[in-house]
Amino acid sequence: MEQPALLEMRNITKEFPGVKALDGVSLTVRPGTVHALMGENGAGKSTLMKCLFGIYAKNAGTIVLDGKEVDFKSSKEALENGVAMVHQELNQALTRSVMDNLWLGRYPKVAGLMVSESVMRKRTREIFEELDVHVDPKAIMSTLPVSQRQMVEIAKAVSYNAKIIVFDEPTSSLTEAEVEHLFRIINMLKERGCGIIYISHKMDEILRISDEVTIMRDGQWVATRHAKDLTMEEIIKLMVGRELTNRFPPKDNKPGEVILEVEHLAGKYTRLKDASFQLRKGEVLGIAGLDGSGRTEVLENLFGAMTKESGTIRLHGKEIKNKTPREAIKNGFALLTEERRATGIFGIRDIKENTVISNLKSYLAGGFCLSDKKMKEDTDWAIQAMHIKTPSQSTQIRSLSGGNQQKVIIGRWLLTKPEVLLLDEPTRGIDVGAKYEIYQLILDLAKEGKGVIMVSSEMPELLGICDRILVMSGGVLAGEVDARNTSQEEILTLAAKYV
Amino acid sequence: MNQETNVQEKEARVRQPWTAQRVGDILLNNALLIIMAIAVVYIAIKNPNFIKPASLINILSQTAAYLPAALGIGGCIVLTGTDLSAGRAVGITACISASLLQNAANMANKMWPQIGTLPIPVVIVLAMLIGAAIGCFNGFFVAKFKLHPFIVTLGTQLILYTVLLLYVQQGNNKGMAISNLDPSYTGFVKGSLFSIGGTPIPNYVLFAIVLTAVMWFVWNKTTFGKNMFALGSNEEAARVSGVNVFGVTVGVFALAGAMYGFTGFIEGARIGSNTANTGLNYELDAIAACVIGGVSFVGGIGKIRGIVIGVVMLRLIFVGLTMVGVPQDLQYLIKGAIILFACALDMRKYLVKK
Numbered sequence: 001m002e003q004p005a006l007l008e009m010r011n012i013t014k015e016f017p018g019v020k021a022l023d024g025v026s027l028t029v030r031p032g033t034v035h036a037l038m039g040e041n042g043a044g045k046s047t048l049m050k051c052l053f054g055i056y057a058k059n060a061g062t063i064v065l066d067g068k069e070v071d072f073k074s075s076k077e078a079l080e081n082g083v084a085m086v087h088q089e090l091n092q093a094l095t096r097s098v099m100d101n102l103w104l105g106r107y108p109k110v111a112g113l114m115v116s117e118s119v120m121r122k123r124t125r126e127i128f129e130e131l132d133v134h135v136d137p138k139a140i141m142s143t144l145p146v147s148q149r150q151m152v153e154i155a156k157a158v159s160y161n162a163k164i165i166v167f168d169e170p171t172s173s174l175t176e177a178e179v180e181h182l183f184r185i186i187n188m189l190k191e192r193g194c195g196i197i198y199i200s201h202k203m204d205e206i207l208r209i210s211d212e213v214t215i216m217r218d219g220q221w222v223a224t225r226h227a228k229d230l231t232m233e234e235i236i237k238l239m240v241g242r243e244l245t246n247r248f249p250p251k252d253n254k255p256g257e258v259i260l261e262v263e264h265l266a267g268k269y270t271r272l273k274d275a276s277f278q279l280r281k282g283e284v285l286g287i288a289g290l291d292g293s294g295r296t297e298v299l300e301n302l303f304g305a306m307t308k309e310s311g312t313i314r315l316h317g318k319e320i321k322n323k324t325p326r327e328a329i330k331n332g333f334a335l336l337t338e339e340r341r342a343t344g345i346f347g348i349r350d351i352k353e354n355t356v357i358s359n360l361k362s363y364l365a366g367g368f369c370l371s372d373k374k375m376k377e378d379t380d381w382a383i384q385a386m387h388i389k390t391p392s393q394s395t396q397i398r399s400l401s402g403g404n405q406q407k408v409i410i411g412r413w414l415l416t417k418p419e420v421l422l423l424d425e426p427t428r429g430i431d432v433g434a435k436y437e438i439y440q441l442i443l444d445l446a447k448e449g450k451g452v453i454m455v456s457s458e459m460p461e462l463l464g465i466c467d468r469i470l471v472m473s474g475g476v477l478a479g480e481v482d483a484r485n486t487s488q489e490e491i492l493t494l495a496a497k498y499v
Numbered sequence: 500m501n502q503e504t505n506v507q508e509k510e511a512r513v514r515q516p517w518t519a520q521r522v523g524d525i526l527l528n529n530a531l532l533i534i535m536a537i538a539v540v541y542i543a544i545k546n547p548n549f550i551k552p553a554s555l556i557n558i559l560s561q562t563a564a565y566l567p568a569a570l571g572i573g574g575c576i577v578l579t580g581t582d583l584s585a586g587r588a589v590g591i592t593a594c595i596s597a598s599l600l601q602n603a604a605n606m607a608n609k610m611w612p613q614i615g616t617l618p619i620p621v622v623i624v625l626a627m628l629i630g631a632a633i634g635c636f637n638g639f640f641v642a643k644f645k646l647h648p649f650i651v652t653l654g655t656q657l658i659l660y661t662v663l664l665l666y667v668q669q670g671n672n673k674g675m676a677i678s679n680l681d682p683s684y685t686g687f688v689k690g691s692l693f694s695i696g697g698t699p700i701p702n703y704v705l706f707a708i709v710l711t712a713v714m715w716f717v718w719n720k721t722t723f724g725k726n727m728f729a730l731g732s733n734e735e736a737a738r739v740s741g742v743n744v745f746g747v748t749v750g751v752f753a754l755a756g757a758m759y760g761f762t763g764f765i766e767g768a769r770i771g772s773n774t775a776n777t778g779l780n781y782e783l784d785a786i787a788a789c790v791i792g793g794v795s796f797v798g799g800i801g802k803i804r805g806i807v808i809g810v811v812m813l814r815l816i817f818v819g820l821t822m823v824g825v826p827q828d829l830q831y832l833i834k835g836a837i838i839l840f841a842c843a844l845d846m847r848k849y850l851v852k853k
Contacts, residue, residue, distance in 0.1 A: 076741030
């Protein structure tokens with residue numbers, strides 16, 4: 001017998017000017033269960049949660065919490081009524097201490113207005129002990145690694161003693177061990193009778209941790225099923241709305257001669273200690289490893305975005321320095337950065353400017369005046385060649401979906417006619433359908449004879465489209481495997497070699 | 500467990516070898532204090548009067564006069580903002596304080612002959628309330644319309660100047676300097692309860708000490724203070740944690756305004772002859788003191804101690820340079836150089852090398 005619902009959201013509708021972000025979505029969460037919320041980016045999952053949490057005001061629908069109808073006007077009200085949320089973006093006051101962040105908005109007081117540091121410290125210790133989190137309460141947030149900051153955020157949500165806790169993509173920056181830790185915490189919360197709403201793109205996590213799954217598409221409710229009755233393929237089918245038979249396009253690139261040789265590359269201020277490898281023409285070379293193993297550092301040191309301590313780089317047998325990104329671009333390198341929003345796009349500028357920004361020199365007419373016509377032509381080319389879905393060239397890039405933003409940036413780099421493409425998590429935060437298109441683009445580039453180095457946290461993706469995979473561990477290149485005859489286990493063993 | 504790690508960390512720090520790099524870092528991180536010490540020693544050798552009580556108390560008094568406004572503006576900077584209206588707010592409150600505390604014995608020179616000399620506490624409260632109202636106005640526009648404080652307070656600064664120009668033409672004043680102050684007023688501010696080495700210490704030094712203590716308490720020990728830092732560090736995080744962002748923003752500006760009001764009350768008596776130009780550019784000195792003292796424009800970072808050091812340093816340089824005969828013209832260059840140097844050093848701490 002199923003228990004009565006702890007939270008019922010009925011027919012929630014939310015309209016933004018010109019868009020219906022949510023159209024009559026319903027969601028029921030029972031106590032002591034994990035309810036997964038799935039859907040492609042832009043399906044409306046986060047919007048639904050923001051309506052629950054009082055960040056957005058819903059246009060229609062009712063929310064019933066514990067038998068009472070509620071309509072939170074602010075996050076404060078939601079928190080006070082037992083609804084807490086671990087936000088997708090780490091929303092933290094980085095210059096402040098761990099415990100200042102933990103109790104922000106509800107500092108324990110003495111005499112009405114004084115904050116009691118000792119009570120804060122004590123309660124922080126208690127919660128960390130209960131959850132087995134090992135973080136110094138007095139440490140300044142910005143000095144902690146992202147995964148620890150995420151654990152603090154999780155501890156914070158738990159500390160509200162909430163009945164409903166929303167986890168919005170909590171594992172994107174956690175290591176395997178930390179994900180296990182999180183699951184232990186979630187199981188503990190389940191035993192206490194909390195209702196958990198869990199948003200994630202990671203299918204295996206969803207199938208493991210959740211009791212029920214609700215799938216959304218284009219702001220609409222699609223299905224709610226018991227997790228044990230679902231398979232990965234079914235979820236994808238429901239999310240995408242069509243059969244997605246192959247997650248990866250056929251691999252038909254042919255690696256040729258060596259174009260790039262890297263020897264004993266090491267970073268001056270960063271954790272990259274030693275990496276030597278070669279890249280062939282027309283090859284997709286993957287880099288695997290845990291978060292913090294030095295994967296990104298390999299790319300950014302190659303590209304000159306980080307300062308090198310030592311090491312030699314040879315392109316076509318000729319030694320190059322790549323001291324700065326400018327120099328690297330001149331030498332035919334291109335880097336798609338890991339954090340698209342922070343270091344990839346120029347959010348409020350339009351598609352055209354975002355496309356031509358790295359290639360401005362070639363649009364100079366008469367030496368100083370930029371030719372608008374040429375820039376438009378090139379942008380048109382990028383929109384067509386990359387299959388970018390955009391209303392026009394003058395659309396602000398931040399209004400596009402993550403996948404389309406990524407395609408704009410790839411288009412930007414292709415205009416510079418690079419020989420070596422460095423792609424750092426090219427499909428992060430991109431929905432399933434768009435991922436396929438990105439994979440296709442990567443393989444097409446390899447077929448055209450470019451060398452591609454690609455960092456990814458998603459092992460199936462590396463195995464699916466790379467030729468060889470380098471595995472980083474503790475800042476050192478721990479090994480190299482052939483993507484055709486290796487396994488996730490082999491890669492994980494290498495990744496743990498120097499941890 | 501955590502205490503253990505703390506102890507271990509401390510031990511690790513102690514055990515660190517004294518490499519050239521580490522010595523260099525320590526020197527750079529304390530460069531400002533070191534330079535100040537060298538300057539003091541140099542000036543003292545060149546002109547021994549510099550370290551006599553009279554001169555030291557002069558520096559102390561000047562610091563006390565400029566400190567409250569800097570303490571107020573510090574909060575605005577912690578919120579990643581600034582306040583350009585501070586100087587005019589000081590001007591208005593100085594003129595109002597002075598006009599309400601003129602000597603009733605000399606009716607002819609009194610701006611408001613029909614009002615007697617008001618009790619001093621009433622005027623202090625009034626000046627601080629007027630300042631706070633100006634701050635609320637600023638804070639409202641910043642919090643409600645999400646305008647950058649630079650723009651809001653630029654507007655307020657201009658508006659206030661007109662208000663100030665109109666005010667000094669009211670009553671019997673007709674745009675003249677407001678002087679003829681009541682002895683009780685000047686005595687309350689400039690008089691002295693005790694002296695060091697024969698030199699009296701003016702009362703406003705004591706007021707500044709009390710205000711500094713109060714502000715330290717507000718910044719470090721109250722919910723309001725912690726919310727202010729959190730807001731300056733990450734507004735969205737504060738909002739989703741249930742902090743009243745609007746209230747805290749308005750509060751920080753209002754508190755700053757109250758500080759300008761108090762400064763106005765002090766300046767009214769200290770200057771003695773107040774015009775529409777009283778308080779001009781005070782905000783720039785206050786902002787300079789804050790950034791020299793490490794209150795970062797990045798937001799969410801700053802200490803009361805730093806602001807005090809910043810104000811002291813500016814005054815020390817001015818007094819000191821005058822005493823060794825550096826011409827006034829050159830002093831601005833030196834002040835500018837110190838601001839650039841201090842901020843460049845400060846940024847060093849927050850830059851992550853890649």
